[in-house]
Amino acid sequence: GQNIDQPTEMTATEGAIVQINCTYQTSGFNGLFWYQQHAGEAPTFLSYNVLDGLEEKGRFSSFLSRSKGYSYLLLKELQMKDSASYLCAASDSNYQLIWGAGTKLIIKP
């Protein structure tokens, strides 16, 4: 079956760095997405990886290892506004996004 696993909740301190992990199993693979979702709001796109390696975009970076079925989202210089849920989603062979349940990130001052 198809499955996305990520931690339910993480806590970090303002100004610090946090890494949110995601493992996936899909029928075929066409890339890995990370979305941010603030409470009560819609998900918004953060990053997309299809090749192995690290993609950096400002304070946020995303990493992919296709052989391990693994990705992580790295957030640096954490700000209070980064408190949100971070959703991992893998694109399968039918170009359908399979979503994880999201990781709720709590930032403490």
Next chain:
Amino acid sequence: DTAVSQTPKYLVTQMGNDKSIKCEQNLGHDTMYWYKQDSKKFLKIMFSYNNKELIINETVPNRFSPKSPDKAHLNLHINSLELGDSAVYFCASSQDLVSGALGLDTQYFGPGTRLTVL
């Protein structure tokens, strides 16, 4: 201008009723989706339409019927509402099915409709 809009934002209704949620996108996209996000926060695809034609229909009860009058609109009609239908329903759109799944474009989500069935 709102790219993907949904109405209503909140919907509270009794079991057994029939209700509709409307979605419109002004991005000129070909593909639209309906997702259900339950209390555990899983986003599950329900339907996907490309140029008014159904292309993905996950295992959802046939009480749920999508209608696409044109490619800018995808409405969701739900018959005989049940307690388990309570969730947040998100509409989304992408340029086309492949672009939205290959990172060539992203899926743009509407603000969501929080449905509560009493």
